[in-house]
Amino acid sequence: MISVLPYGNGLVNKTFLVTTTKQKYIIQEINKTVFKNPHLVMHNIDLITNHLRNKGNERSLKIIKTKTGRNYLFLKGKYYRCYNYIEGTVCFDKATDINQFYQVGKAVGKFQKDLIDFDVDKLADTIPNFHNTPHRFEQFLEALKEDPMKRAELVRPETRFVLKHYQTTKILEDQIKQNKIPKRVSHNDTKLNNVRFDIETKEAVCLVDLDTVMAGSVLYDFGDAIRIGAASSYEDEPDLSKMTIDLNYFQAFSVGFLETTIDFLTPDEIDNLVNSVKVITLECGIRFLTDFLNGDSYFRIEYPLHNLIRARAQFKLFQEIEKKEKLMKEIINNVASKVMNAQEVNLELLFFIVNFK
Known part of the structure; x- marks a missing residue:
């Protein structure tokens, strides 16, 4: 050794x-x-x-x-x-350009495509209700009520924000319960640094960190990848003025993802891609805030208010997504239509069409 x-x-x-x-x-x-x-x-x-x-x-x-x-x-x-x-590979915490994030979209899509014939019922439910957002909301209420660290007073604005958006937490879960959204294998942690890239070709090689792989929805993986990769700053950005959603990165990922998944995604799944970004971003903010109330026992922190800063950054990102939601849906419809008809998209040309039409 x-x-x-x-x-x-x-x-x-x-x-x-x-x-x-x-x-x-x-x-x-x-x-x-x-x-x-x-x-x-x-x-x-x-x-x-x-x-x-x-x-x-x-x-x-x-x-x-x-x-x-x-x-x-x-x-x-x-x-x-x-x-x-995995020799000859590297990972990144933040995408360096749109082509790299396009590769992430392809990798997440390929992960889903390669597992389309896997019997999802063989998987153990290792963290029950992992992306059950209404359940995460209830966990937050419980932490707020018990207030073990006496921090509830510190998070009054964030508490009001979470309570205001309760209905949003139900968007995906209600459709899953109604079987409108099919059950599939879900990676459940598709942030950029869980994708390995070939050092020479710059192409995505595979997804790693499979701890949370369970039965779930393809929407969880799409939403979480966008939450991290298309955000204009890091998930613990303290300066909220720097936090927004970058539509160029959103579009690049969507092209890569839909190129590899369009042949098996259902219309309901495609229709909810933008919803997944909203819901998962809100959910992560709630989880960070809950962990802060409970004494930071889940997420590793580097300083005392770290989880609160993370929560605030996610809530700001959520607000930015809401502002751009209509355009994001237009992008998805545009990309899906082009991929369906051509099965291959000129990335730069597509950017021109969407941004200057």
Whole structure:
């Protein structure tokens, strides 16, 4: 062994890059506070990674099993797992240009397409109600009522904001319950730094961080990717004047995503793509605010008000999305129509058509 170094900036698990004389590995300590049943998390990841590799995705996550054949190690009360390190790849916290975010859209879409024939009922529900936004709203109310850290007084404006937008929390969940939106495999954490890019070609290679893969909706993955990647600043931006939604990035992702998914998405799914951005952004703000009230036990923080700052940034982004919602829907309709008719879109030409029509 040559070195063991902290790796990445994930908010949940502790991650290390292990370099040996032969190759590199990723080792993670699984957060037991977040994942109550790590063996079920690994069950899901094992199923998904095997399915994806059987589709020919050789440059993708692979679990390195223990000598006894297990996909995790339980040692001194802690759970560990080991993955291959995908050589020749890199990840980014923020997209550097629209073509890169177009690649992210393709990667998220390909993830969905490659799993279209996977039996979603085989997946364990490792975090029940993960993207059940009305449930997240109820968790917020409970935290507000119990107020274990005596912080409720600090979040009165944010509390009013959440209460005002309760109906928005129901938009996706109501349709899912009515079976208007089909159940599919959902990655559930499609932020930019969970996409590996080829260092030389700059193309997206695969999605990583499969901890939250469960039965869900394709809309969760679309909404979360846009929330992070098309935002004009980071999700913990303290200067709210810097936070908006970049429609060029939104459009680029939509092109890549729809190019790979248009042949199987339902009309209801396409109609709710913009709704998913609104709902998931609001949901994340609620989750950050709830964690702040509960004492910052879920998301890793770097300073005392970090989760409150994150919540405020998400709520500002939500407001910006509402302002541009009509144009975002026009973009989706335009992209979907062109992809459906041509199956290939000149990205720069499409930008010109949408922005200057």
